[in-house]
Amino acid sequence: MARDESPIVIGSLAEAGTLGVIDVYPPTHRTFPIGRAMMRNLTIKMGNCHHRRYSPHIVELVRGVAVRPTLIPTHDEPMTSAIDAYQTFDDRQTGWMKVMLEPSASSMRESNHPIIEPSQTSQFVSQK
DSSP states (O other), X not given: OOOOOHHHHHHXXXXXXXXXXXXXXXXXXXXXXXXXXXXXXXXXXXXXXXXXXXXXXXXXXXXXXXXXXXXXXXXXXXXXXXXHHHHHHHTTOTTOSOEEEESSSOOTTTTTOOOOOGGXXXXXXXXX
């Protein structure tokens, strides 16, 4: 089971900050430090992604080897660089496809996560 990072995330936000959560979470994930978030006066906005709409198409792309999901993360950044990383991604700078934010100082290269260089970003989608 994955380690629960929510206490680390809550502690890293500014007082009266906003936490946005967009993803797919299993119904078994039932813990969240709501008291700590309230004491920090945080705003929490969340919702599931549109996985029912996109999943069948994505599964077919992966099965047909048109998409190689292990090559999508292109950058890893410490949580302390989240604002700069988001700005770079939002500016659509070349090579910024998916950013992995690490709660600790460890990098993806040190923890054996797959990562590609920005010059290789076209490799994850076939050119058919």
